[in-house]
Amino acid sequence: MEYTTLGDTGMEVSRICLGCMSFGSSDWREWVLDEDESMPILDRAIDLGINFFDTANMYSRGESERILGKALEGRRDEMVVATKGYFQMDETDPNSGGLSRKAIEQELDNSLSRLGMDTVDLYQTHRWDKETPIDVTLRALDDAVRRENVRYFGASSMWAHQFAESLHTSERLGLDRFVTMQNHYNLVYREEEREMLPLCDKEGIGVVPWSPLARGYLTRPHEEFEDTTRGKTDDYAHEHPYADNGGAEINERVQELAAQKGVTMAQISLAWLFHKEEVDAPIVGTTSIEHLEAAVEALDISLSSGDMAYLEEPYEPVPVSGHQ
Ligand SMILES: NC(=O)c1ccc[n+]([C@@H]2O[C@H](COP(=O)([O-])OP(=O)(O)OC[C@H]3O[C@@H](n4cnc5c(N)ncnc54)[C@H](OP(=O)(O)O)[C@@H]3O)[C@@H](O)[C@H]2O)c1
Helix, strand or coil, X not given: CCEEECCCCCCEEECCEEECCCECCCXXXXXXXXXXXXXXXXXXXXXXXXXXXECCCCHHHHHHHHHHHHHHCCCHHHCEEEEEECCCCCCCCHHHCCCCHHHHHHHHHHHHHHHCCCCEEEEEECCCCCCCCXXXXXXXXXXXHHCCCEEEEEEECCXXXXXXXXXXXXXXXXXXXXXXXXXXXXXXXXXXXCCHHHHHHHHCCEECCECCCHHHCCCCCHHHHHHCHHHHHCHHHHHCCCCCCCHHHHHHHHHHHHHHHCCCHHHHHHHHHHCCCCCCCCEEECCCHHHHHHHHHHHHCCCCHHHHHHHHCCCCCCCCCCCC
């Protein structure tokens, strides 16, 4: 396994973060694995040297956190555990969502208790909260660090101007600041290259892209996308503009390069991200040990600047997707 320093945190993480949205309960989403099927994949990830895990309170309504906590029992200290809060957890309780002090303190407590941990290494805001001034959110997060419930805090998908405002507000108020950006970034969705990635680079922010394989779109020929349960039933995979503009042609070029190099499409797509300087660790989602092992092997694939340019060439801007 390769390790890298996550942004300016000084904390070492594996270059693959294991996404735990796929672990939890098939009652939540048809393609999600239940506990008995999730455990062997989490164990194998640890064997392979992965020390970085991303979950969220909302994944399988807390089941993902519970399973991750169980899988890491006895080896917690060696692991970097990231979770998130923002989406409403109880439809009858409006304060179980958003980023008010009340929501953050209560939802963080709930996450810690499901994880069976006193502290998470990285607590992330899942989306921007239009109703709560950012200084309220940042003070609550900074206090969570002082209470030792959280070591670092980070953010997920938002506009670059909102992220810049957050960093500036922390500095103005003398608070800890967001140290990571978990954003939507892959070969067929590159809108983050315009503003967010240069900002992260300039500010020493760790970048941990979500859906690095475009929810499976970059792992098989586009005409076969709906051949798997996830391809058929994951609504978000169809809402994102992966197949638009140059998307289908990029998918074909990934196929072509994979055949040429004797590797899989998923491996070429991940290798492209590993070659992007701004990226610390893509958050890979999988429901199979074989696919997990393939992701790790992709760290050894070398792409020339010509390969990178060939994969990127057909891309044309698409509407922003993943946040509003
Ligand atoms: N912050 C946010 O808003 C946000 C949003 C979405 C996701 N996330 C995070 O990002 C993680 C990953 O997201 P994701 O699951 O959407 O992303 P993904 O990694 O882009 O896509 C997962 C899909 O790719 C397939 N796949 C993975 N490795 C493969 C391989 N080696 N060969 C063939 N197919 C392969 C998986 O199939 P198999 O299951 O069959 O392997 C699955 O269908 C989540 O677990 C979560 O932690 C965050």
